[in-house]
Amino acid sequence: MHLTKISLEAPYLLFLGDCPDMHHAKTGAGIAFWRPERCVGQMRLPACPVDLGLPEMTVSDAQGAGVRTAVIGVAPMGGRIPDVWLPLLSQLAAAGINIAAGLHTKLNDIPALVDAASKGGATLTDVRIPPPDIAIGKGRLRSGKRVLMVGTDCAVGKKYSALALHRELQRRDIKTTFRATGQTGIMIAGEGLPIDAVVADFISGAAEALSPDNDADHWDVIEGQGSLLNPSYSGVSLGLLHGSQPDAIVLCHDAERLEIDETGGDYPIPELDEVIDDALRMARRTRPTCFCAGVSINTSKMGDFERDNYLSKMQSDLGLPCVDPIATGMTPIANFLLKYAS
Amino acid sequence: MHLTKISLEAPYLLFLGDCPDMHHAKTGAGIAFWRPERCVGQMRLPACPVDLGLPEMTVSDAQGAGVRTAVIGVAPMGGRIPDVWLPLLSQLAAAGINIAAGLHTKLNDIPALVDAASKGGATLTDVRIPPPDIAIGKGRLRSGKRVLMVGTDCAVGKKYSALALHRELQRRDIKTTFRATGQTGIMIAGEGLPIDAVVADFISGAAEALSPDNDADHWDVIEGQGSLLNPSYSGVSLGLLHGSQPDAIVLCHDAERLEIDETGGDYPIPELDEVIDDALRMARRTRPTCFCAGVSINTSKMGDFERDNYLSKMQSDLGLPCVDPIATGMTPIANFLLKYAS
Numbered sequence: 001m002h003l004t005k006i007s008l009e010a011p012y013l014l015f016l017g018d019c020p021d022m023h024h025a026k027t028g029a030g031i032a033f034w035r036p037e038r039c040v041g042q043m044r045l046p047a048c049p050v051d052l053g054l055p056e057m058t059v060s061d062a063q064g065a066g067v068r069t070a071v072i073g074v075a076p077m078g079g080r081i082p083d084v085w086l087p088l089l090s091q092l093a094a095a096g097i098n099i100a101a102g103l104h105t106k107l108n109d110i111p112a113l114v115d116a117a118s119k120g121g122a123t124l125t126d127v128r129i130p131p132p133d134i135a136i137g138k139g140r141l142r143s144g145k146r147v148l149m150v151g152t153d154c155a156v157g158k159k160y161s162a163l164a165l166h167r168e169l170q171r172r173d174i175k176t177t178f179r180a181t182g183q184t185g186i187m188i189a190g191e192g193l194p195i196d197a198v199v200a201d202f203i204s205g206a207a208e209a210l211s212p213d214n215d216a217d218h219w220d221v222i223e224g225q226g227s228l229l230n231p232s233y234s235g236v237s238l239g240l241l242h243g244s245q246p247d248a249i250v251l252c253h254d255a256e257r258l259e260i261d262e263t264g265g266d267y268p269i270p271e272l273d274e275v276i277d278d279a280l281r282m283a284r285r286t287r288p289t290c291f292c293a294g295v296s297i298n299t300s301k302m303g304d305f306e307r308d309n310y311l312s313k314m315q316s317d318l319g320l321p322c323v324d325p326i327a328t329g330m331t332p333i334a335n336f337l338l339k340y341a342s
Numbered sequence: 343m344h345l346t347k348i349s350l351e352a353p354y355l356l357f358l359g360d361c362p363d364m365h366h367a368k369t370g371a372g373i374a375f376w377r378p379e380r381c382v383g384q385m386r387l388p389a390c391p392v393d394l395g396l397p398e399m400t401v402s403d404a405q406g407a408g409v410r411t412a413v414i415g416v417a418p419m420g421g422r423i424p425d426v427w428l429p430l431l432s433q434l435a436a437a438g439i440n441i442a443a444g445l446h447t448k449l450n451d452i453p454a455l456v457d458a459a460s461k462g463g464a465t466l467t468d469v470r471i472p473p474p475d476i477a478i479g480k481g482r483l484r485s486g487k488r489v490l491m492v493g494t495d496c497a498v499g500k501k502y503s504a505l506a507l508h509r510e511l512q513r514r515d516i517k518t519t520f521r522a523t524g525q526t527g528i529m530i531a532g533e534g535l536p537i538d539a540v541v542a543d544f545i546s547g548a549a550e551a552l553s554p555d556n557d558a559d560h561w562d563v564i565e566g567q568g569s570l571l572n573p574s575y576s577g578v579s580l581g582l583l584h585g586s587q588p589d590a591i592v593l594c595h596d597a598e599r600l601e602i603d604e605t606g607g608d609y610p611i612p613e614l615d616e617v618i619d620d621a622l623r624m625a626r627r628t629r630p631t632c633f634c635a636g637v638s639i640n641t642s643k644m645g646d647f648e649r650d651n652y653l654s655k656m657q658s659d660l661g662l663p664c665v666d667p668i669a670t671g672m673t674p675i676a677n678f679l680l681k682y683a684s
Contacts, residue, residue, distance in 0.1 A: 138573070197541055198541070198542050200538050200542050200545050204575070204577060231546055231585070232547065233479075234581060234584050235578060235584070236542045236543060236581075239542065242577070243573070260481070266482070267481060281620065285573070285576075
């Protein structure tokens with residue numbers, strides 16, 4: 001089985017539409033952060049408050065700057081493309097600029113856009129299309145080592161944590177592959193498997209295919225999806241956890257997140273030790289030796305002093321390495337992971 | 343949103359293909375058991391050992407008996423239609439007999455079958471097609487009461503337990519609806535939502551749509567799918583559990599099942615109290631008051647004496663009503679459910 005491999009022509013324009021806040025612009029922000037050398041501008045509807053710090057561009061600016069691909073950098077709830085984006089996207093396509101997106105709505109299913117792309121000679125790339133021949137999960141233990149990011153919620157830093165841990169393992173000359181499970185990760189890595197877009201019966205089978213048998217000393221660093229605690233997406237998270245059969249998990253959290261997003265306050269996030277306990281209890285159904293290698297927390301709203309205190313206290317409470325994947329780095333988690341993985 | 347509503351013309355011929363054992367013939371067996379008045383015959387390939395106790399029929403027998411629909415009664419692993427079934431299915435369709443199936447492979451995607459049906463004037467009905475407009479799960483508490491079947495594995499009696507409990511509640515003149523989540527249940531009920539066929543991100547949203555707001559004293563009896571313990575299908579089970587937000591669960595088990603099916607012995611089934619504990623721990627994330635109303639066990643291989651001893655011991659160990667849904671009936675579970683549901 002082949003993973004979804006994509007190839008997008010740089011330079012990129014990051015399209016933000018009417019994105020209401022940074023939280024929903026995680027695709028654009030992720031590409032800008034992990035692939036800055038490819039991004040030359042951003043495009044927004046007038047009311048959009050999100051700013052990725054890139055030059056603001058009109059369609060003709062983008063043409064002038066030689067933009068080859070407009071990447072939709074917003075992940076609206078439910079993954080559908082709002083009608084208000086279509087005039088701008090059509091203008092881009094008609095101007096010969098390729099468009100790439102990873103939403104549930106397919107660019108290639110929108111007739112106006114297909115027409116415009118055809119006129120402009122542009123391509124429309126839908127990243128969130130799973131391969132057609134995924135098998136049912138088997139639960140068979142595979143060779144090689146795996147570490148999976150597990151979240152307290154969506155959009156808390158699972159992808160950043162995985163990419164940072166992957167980079168840290170690479171730095172140590174350890175054989176390692178970042179395994180993307182979502183649209184942004186796939187756009188960053190150039191391949192992966194959009195696990196939340198497969199048919200429900202095949203979630204764990206897709207996770208098994210994403211990290212196949214490998215060298216005994218090779219580490220797959222697997223991007224997580226959703227959260228076992230999230231009432232919208234928990235099925236995806238459990239299928240990914242069971243199919244990954246990870247040697248270890250890393251719990252990812254956002255220090256500002258007090259409750260599950262988009263659920264109107266009915267879902268407070270429990271204490272992190274309880275979240276870890278739940279995740280390990282489930283993980284050990286397919287991987288009895290699974291352990292937690294640390295907690296990776298987005299503390300980007302904190303100053304250095306506050307962050308140090310927060311992470312120290314958390315580390316002392318949990319007895320596990322606690323880091324911010326960007327501000328303090330993944331070294332302690334990589335050390336713990338490599339020390340305790342059998 | 344409309345549920346998948348189907349309407350199949352009786353009388354039925356139950357098609358068993360090359361089904362290797364009764365366990366994989368659960369669709370045919372379920373229809374024969376719950377809708378015996380509609381079933382007039384069975385059809386098998388020569389080597390098939392499964393017998394539903396219906397008259398054996400050839401294509402011309404079926405024509406002579408006035409069969410209107412051949413229902414595929416086998417659920418092969420992965421839900422795909424084997425090529426060896428196609429000659430017989432094509433002959434049936436060419437003879438004007440409608441065909442209905444609930445597998446992942448669509449009858450309407452098989453050109454030879456579509457041709458034959460077109461020539462014979464037969465219809466091909468694919469039951470396992472989810473509605474197109476499912477929303478993402480919201481996690482909002484809905485009015486009305488719900489009880490969900492939760493299994494130790496696939497094919498342990500969740501559908502039978504739900505149908506038997508539904509019948510018991512009807513007998514007491516309690517407002518109740520059986521909510522089908524799989525192909526056989528949908529074929530029996532005439533409507534439902536094939537939860538394992540939706541896109542992974544929408545599992546809990548589909549479960550929410552399946553049991554919408556209702557009268558405060560109305561009970562949805564929801565058919566379960568898979569098992570939290572099953573490495574192939576656990577994601578479906580968790581999404582269904584979270585989206586159902588059940589007031590109560592009923593644990594369903596097969597007394598003969600010592601390990602998760604099709605996993606080569608790597609997955610023994612834990613003690614039932616541990617299974618209940620896991621399920622309630624997950625269930626209470628979206629429904630904090632969820633409780634277990636009893637254990638419904640397929641003991642069809644036991645004699646009466648052995649069954650009574652087994653169920654008595656289980657009941658005493660677990661402190662919950664333990665029944666066989668067919669042999670002893672759901673009365674104790676219905677009593678417990680109605681007594682403790684607030």
